[in-house]
Amino acid sequence: MSTVLEHEPGVETGSSTRRLRAAIWAILKDRPSAIVGAAVLALFVLVAVFAPLIAPHGLHERIGPPFGTPGAYPPLGLDDGGGDILSLLMWGARISLMVGFAASLVAIMIGGTVGVIAGYFGGVTDTVLMRITDYFLAIPDVPLMIVVAAIWGPSLWHIVLVIGLLLWTSTARIVRAQVKSVRERVYVKRARALGAGNARIIFRHVLPQVAPLLVANTVLTIAVAIFDETALAFLGLSDPSKISWGKMIKNATGSAAVSAGAWWTIVPPGVCVALVILACTLVGQALEDALNPRLRVAHLAARGFRLLPRMLRDDK
Amino acid sequence: MSEQVLAVEDLHVWFDLPKGERLHAVQGVDLDLEAGERFGLVGESGCGKTTTILALMGLLPSSAGVSGSIILDGEDILAGGERSMRPHRWKDIAMVFQGAMNAFNPVQTVGAQLVEPMEFHGVATGDAAKRAAGELLEMVGIAPERAERYPHEFSGGMRQRAAIAMALACSPKVLLADEPTTALDVMVQAQILDLLTRLSDELGLTLVFVTHDLPVIAELCSRAAVMYAGEIVEAGAMETLYHDPRHPYTRMLFGAIPDPEGEREVLSIPGAPPRLDREIVGCPFAPRCDVAFERCPVERPALLELGPRHYAACHHNDPVSTVAS
Amino acid sequence: MRGIDFILKRTAFALITVFVAVTINFVLFRALPGDAITNLSKVPGATPALRAELTKEFGLDKSKWAQYWVYLRKLTTGNLGVSYSTQEPVTTELWRAVGNTVPMVLLGTLFSIILGVITGVLAAWKRRTSLDYGSVGVALTFYSLPTHWLGLMLLLLTAGYLPRGGREDEFLFDPSFMAHWLDVGKHMLLPSLTLGLVLYGQYTLVTRSAMLETLGEDFILTARAKGLPDRTIVRRHAFRNAMLPVITLVALSVGYIVAGSILIETVFSWPGVGLLVSRSVERRDWPVLQGAFLLLTISVVFFNYVADLLYYEFDPRITT
Numbered sequence: 016m017s018t019v020l021e022h023e024p025g026v027e028t029g030s031s032t033r034r035l036r037a038a039i040w041a042i043l044k045d046r047p048s049a050i051v052g053a054a055v056l057a058l059f060v061l062v063a064v065f066a067p068l069i070a071p072h073g074l075h076e077r078i079g080p081p082f083g084t085p086g087a088y089p090p091l092g093l094d095d096g097g098g099d100i101l102s103l104l105m106w107g108a109r110i111s112l113m114v115g116f117a118a119s120l121v122a123i124m125i126g127g128t129v130g131v132i133a134g135y136f137g138g139v140t141d142t143v144l145m146r147i148t149d150y151f152l153a154i155p156d157v158p159l160m161i162v163v164a165a166i167w168g169p170s171l172w173h174i175v176l177v178i179g180l181l182l183w184t185s186t187a188r189i190v191r192a193q194v195k196s197v198r199e200r201v202y203v204k205r206a207r208a209l210g211a212g213n214a215r216i217i218f219r220h221v222l223p224q225v226a227p228l229l230v231a232n233t234v235l236t237i238a239v240a241i242f243d244e245t246a247l248a249f250l251g252l253s254d255p256s257k258i259s260w261g262k263m264i265k266n267a268t269g270s271a272a273v274s275a276g277a278w279w280t281i282v283p284p285g286v287c288v289a290l291v292i293l294a295c296t297l298v299g300q301a302l303e304d305a306l307n308p309r310l311r312v313a314h315l316a317a318r319g320f321r322l323l324p325r326m327l328r329d330d331k
Numbered sequence: 332m333s334e335q336v337l338a339v340e341d342l343h344v345w346f347d348l349p350k351g352e353r354l355h356a357v358q359g360v361d362l363d364l365e366a367g368e369r370f371g372l373v374g375e376s377g378c379g380k381t382t383t384i385l386a387l388m389g390l391l392p393s394s395a396g397v398s399g400s401i402i403l404d405g406e407d408i409l410a411g412g413e414r415s416m417r418p419h420r421w422k423d424i425a426m427v428f429q430g431a432m433n434a435f436n437p438v439q440t441v442g443a444q445l446v447e448p449m450e451f452h453g454v455a456t457g458d459a460a461k462r463a464a465g466e467l468l469e470m471v472g473i474a475p476e477r478a479e480r481y482p483h484e485f486s487g488g489m490r491q492r493a494a495i496a497m498a499l500a501c502s503p504k505v506l507l508a509d510e511p512t513t514a515l516d517v518m519v520q521a522q523i524l525d526l527l528t529r530l531s532d533e534l535g536l537t538l539v540f541v542t543h544d545l546p547v548i549a550e551l552c553s554r555a556a557v558m559y560a561g562e563i564v565e566a567g568a569m570e571t572l573y574h575d576p577r578h579p580y581t582r583m584l585f586g587a588i589p590d591p592e593g594e595r596e597v598l599s600i601p602g603a604p605p606r607l608d609r610e611i612v613g614c615p616f617a618p619r620c621d622v623a624f625e626r627c628p629v630e631r632p633a634l635l636e637l638g639p640r641h642y643a644a645c646h647h648n649d650p651v652s653t654v655a656s
Numbered sequence: 657m658r659g660i661d662f663i664l665k666r667t668a669f670a671l672i673t674v675f676v677a678v679t680i681n682f683v684l685f686r687a688l689p690g691d692a693i694t695n696l697s698k699v700p701g702a703t704p705a706l707r708a709e710l711t712k713e714f715g716l717d718k719s720k721w722a723q724y725w726v727y728l729r730k731l732t733t734g735n736l737g738v739s740y741s742t743q744e745p746v747t748t749e750l751w752r753a754v755g756n757t758v759p760m761v762l763l764g765t766l767f768s769i770i771l772g773v774i775t776g777v778l779a780a781w782k783r784r785t786s787l788d789y790g791s792v793g794v795a796l797t798f799y800s801l802p803t804h805w806l807g808l809m810l811l812l813l814t815a816g817y818l819p820r821g822g823r824e825d826e827f828l829f830d831p832s833f834m835a836h837w838l839d840v841g842k843h844m845l846l847p848s849l850t851l852g853l854v855l856y857g858q859y860t861l862v863t864r865s866a867m868l869e870t871l872g873e874d875f876i877l878t879a880r881a882k883g884l885p886d887r888t889i890v891r892r893h894a895f896r897n898a899m900l901p902v903i904t905l906v907a908l909s910v911g912y913i914v915a916g917s918i919l920i921e922t923v924f925s926w927p928g929v930g931l932l933v934s935r936s937v938e939r940r941d942w943p944v945l946q947g948a949f950l951l952l953t954i955s956v957v958f959f960n961y962v963a964d965l966l967y968y969e970f971d972p973r974i975t976t
Contacts, residue, residue: 150673153957158948242802292799321396437972438897438970447884
């Protein structure tokens, strides 16, 4: 009976987004690394959103000679086309983050749907869907992405779709496992006994329980999606008209920046990608960790118990 | 029969809690064990009994701080910390764990795990050790050939027997058994208890049996100590404790034993033990005690000797307070 | 005997996965509508005779189902068509590339496993010390770096000390046997190092968490109770058990290794399968891309299969 009471009030209040936000905040605030990650992520999102307002120069503006040094054109110098690197980073953030968020949205939608259906209905549906997932898991996604992107031709939406369509498998597995356990909880069984329909049970009872895990998974997927965009751009499969961080790295290598020693064209976009991936990983892992607590005791530690002098007990 | 093997004096254990607080898990425990005796340590979960015997093995985690002395054959083995305890582990004091289901490494054969401590402590090596492992298994009623098998191929009861055999590998003087029968069904429990009784008789082994299950101790042990909130509240011979309990908690523990026909149930003493992360004022048992009086919540009772080797910590045994009330 | 069932099941799964990949391959390249769809006969610069021969060989004038059938039959004989750009058989090009990729990837992967396992074990053993925080921090950082970017960074840093790319120095005139392989080794160093560095981070993290989980098991407490020193406990009891998830991870990361090698070989112009992929993407050389994709998929499936068998070998509990 206590289980029912524990879960019931939260489910009934209805404002599940607020609850989710509160839950996520509660998890993050005890983990300094996750706070840093979330702050970095927020900063990049702000820069991306306000790029048109804060970027010192326009996207296609030429303000000096190719490979102008950071000394001559502070703070970060110029790229092969004489464009301001700092401005390009800000504009690039829009595309890179957009691809990251949109692609993981696609992945989460597909993976979430497959996971919920497989976990909730079980039986043959589950077996069939999970077999399909297994096969997709076994096929290396980057080569498949390359092939599909090459065949479809370079366009931003193709990239988003290609990445999204291939990243859903791990989400599906994780969600399925969670749904399976939620399904067996007392209040879900009771809702079913009371005659609630499947759709109602899924949306009112199952999804709110799966949501935090889904958020954690989304954050991790964003990191992979941004990585994949960078990789596809490097192989010349990105939209030629759009500047992303990946495209900036590609342009720099294509224009022989390495042999020219123009490190300032290569270092900044890579650092941005790395920072975003690191931030997503820190946040995502903190969330996952908190939601799936592993065993925290270790019987073997860096040091054993301490020997306290006898008098110590008196100072209590 | 009165030769002292192991003595514990004024043992304290604190655990550091995440938020800078400390949990005083064991609060000044004294024990003294004779060669070949079977001694029971009984109490509710969280009363510090497992912590006490882990301290005897020196197996506390790094969050623990320990003080006191553990005297084995006249030598204080706690004095040098981890370093002075290690040579005695398994060789002099061995242990059968609560979750003996998982006491074996799943990817090594049972035999290899029996041989390991023998070789490490130099008791036997090579084929001699293997033979000894077979004999140990035979002693606990397992066919010696099964030494080649992996733990998952053993049933629960069999694994517990094997765990006992493993504990005996270096012929220890003292065997600590921490709720060794909890996860087993009743039939197997009885077999394990018989086995422990037989082994301690045959080998002259000192057995410390830790449990929350008073009937088990009553059947098995000659002497026992009752722990509550990190300290011993009463200790004495089993008959004395049964017929003449001098602490209300002991009396209530015996009272809480259900009739033999009924199902086993958890101790039905109302209330819960006090939290150990703050200082306890007065008698820790006072809030749950049915005979508490004004002195109990304010003054902590001392452990008084009431008869030959019979101790209890209750104000009712204090002549001063008896007069006062 | 233990595990016949297990082996049969895993074998069946591997075979079906390969079949699924083969089919996806066909669908992607020849059955999907789109302007980039291959027609194996449209080899640029080919003579009409070659075209006619290819049309006949691959049944291009027949239905898709018939083409699929021909495609499967050709696969069994290892015929993957002809490269658009070189007009060499795809299989020949692939084999040559594999010979270059394997040593580079092996060296890098070995390096990453050793580094990852050592740092992971140490981090878990010395948990909550600066050694732990340091190893995890560095591992996470390398894990987050874009592969090709790390390669470019190493190129910038070593400019002038190590060769910039390729497999060997073209201008080394008639080198001795030793000099030749030394030269190749020098060229291989940076690609392997890049791969090793981007891979090792996740091995550290997984080894660490597997070790921590194992160190929390009761049998570790038993081992301590036996009086064994910490080093023996880590080596004999914790390590082997913790390696089980690491084996799985290494196998699962073969896909990641494949992705890494595509990017790395492109950065360093290392003439392996990865470079072949990126070149064929650039030139829209569909037969080569298709062959490479198939090869990569099958090798990933194969390594997953091997990992399953290894897991089975190491863990006596597995029966089905």
